[in-house]
Structure formats: structure tokens, C-alpha cells
Amino acid sequence: MMLRKYRLEIISVIAVIGFCALFLSTSSLMAGAEFAGSDTVGSSQIAEMTGKAEEDYQPLISQWVPPSGDIESALFALQAAIGGLIVGWVFGYWKGQKKNG
């Protein structure tokens, strides 16, 4: 009964553990795995195909680039935080509605 009720939760936990294990094995077995973003890998591929250096691809519309990877991480965290706030707020709102409903 318990197993059936929490089937999805159990599958999720197993999947997350499997995902971590997969990452650990890849990172230890694959020499030279840099874990660069696929966007970056894609751009390098374009540069390689066209024989035009990556730096020569100039923005069509100029854009602000985060000055460092740390600042980029901070902004990504901000994005996740915005999402997390909304999700948490709504789940709390629904929970309250259910209790008072």
C-alpha cells in the first residue's frame, strides 16, 4: 500500500541517484570531459565548420555579457529563486485554501 502510494516519489529518488551516478562515472572515466555548455560546444562546431574563428562572430545586436562566471552563476541563481518563490507561494496558497475550504 505504502509502496503504491509513494511509487512516483520512489522512482524520482532512484532516478536522481542514477543521474548522479551517471555523472560521477562519466566524469571519472571520460578523460578530458570539460562539461562545457552544449551552447558553447555548438558555437565551436559552427566556427570549425565555417573556418571562421569564434571571436569573429560579432553580435548582430550588441549585448551585455556577465563580466565573470561567478556573476553569471549569481544571475542564474536569481532566475531559479524567482521560479522557486512563485512555486512555493502557490503551493502554500493552495494548501491554505484546502485547509480552510
Add this chain to the structure above:
Amino acid sequence: MHVMEGFLPLQWAVFWWVVALPCLGYGVYQLKKVLEADREALPLLGVVGGFIFILSSLKLPSVTGSCSHPTGTGLSAVCFGPWITSVVCAIVLLFQSLFLAHGGLSTLGANLVSMGIVGPLIGWGIYRLLRNTKVNMYLTVFLAVALADIFTYVTTSLELALAYPAEVGGFVSSLVLFLGIFALTQVPLAVIEGIILTLVFKYIVALKPDILVRLNVFPEEKIRAAQSEA
């Protein structure tokens, strides 16, 4: 899935913008209609949109030795359809192009087509196909989410292959190359995203099944049955 700023020739950048804009416009119109009909749809939009914000901010490592973002769009496509999903994606992608230099303003059209339109459209299509069948509701959500994720990256590969056909082998060999970079990396991420968002859907069913019934996301019997089980 972001095509970086400057990496699409002008004509392609314009082309994808032209494809994206009408879809976005229709999404805004639909969104207005849904919210006017039922204000309680707004919190649900907050949850599914919130997860697009969260998941698309995470760069996860994959078996190919590179990293990529999940998209989070599938659940929104199931609840609200692909057009409203494209509106939420437009907000996320604008944020990322302005503050993170992930994708740019000229390539926003192309990125919107992949993440906000084609991906959700495929996920939504699978969901529509399975919605009224005997297939388990959670399995349906899982498939919709995972496929929306994968096809976002398939679309990015298509966009790049169209803009940069290989000298030998042309479009097809170029597509294979880009699929190897984008779609392959994405497979484990799509699976894990599918599972996580299915779990989220389970909690929505447990907490607020009424809104799913009112928006006619799944047949009422399916939702009630799942609710009594949870």
C-alpha cells in the same frame, strides 16, 4: 538550446522571428481569454511557469561530457497548451539574453521557436494523443515533458543545420553533427526532467485537482481516481 548572439546569419534570425511572433501573439490572446474565464488559473500558471524558470536555469552535466539545460516546458504545455507556454518562455529567454548572454536578441526568435513553440507543441501533441486513452495519466505527463525537452534540442539542431549546411553532405550531415551535440546530451536530462515534473503534477493533483478539472486538462474520472489514490 540557446543559439548564441551573432551565430545566426541575419536572414535566418529574421526568419525565425517571423515564425515566432504570430505564435507569441496568439499565446497572449489565449492567455488573456483563459485568465478572464477563470482567475484561479493564474496560480497554476505560476507553478508551471515557475518550473520553467527553475529548470531552465540549471545547467546539468550529461554523459557526453558537456552540460545542458532542461526546459521545463512540457508541464505548461499539458496544462495550458503550447501557445501560452511560448509566452512564458519568451519571458525566460528575454531574461537570459539580457542578463546572462545566453542567446541574444537577434537569435531570440530562433530560441523561442525551439524552446517555446516546437518543443511544447510536440509534447502537447503526445499528450492530446494519449489524453483519452487508457494510458496512465502520469505516464502521459512524463512522455509529454520528456519529448518537449528533447524536441527543443532537435529543433535547435535543425535551425543550425539549416543556417550552416556542411560543405560535404550539406544539410543532412550538418544536422547529424548538431544532433550529436544537442540532442544526445539531452537524453538523460529529458528523462530526469520528465520524472521530476510528473512528481510536481502529482502534487498539483493532490492539492488543487479542481483547477485541472475546470481547465479540462484530463478527463475528470482520471483526475479523481488519481486523487483518491494519493
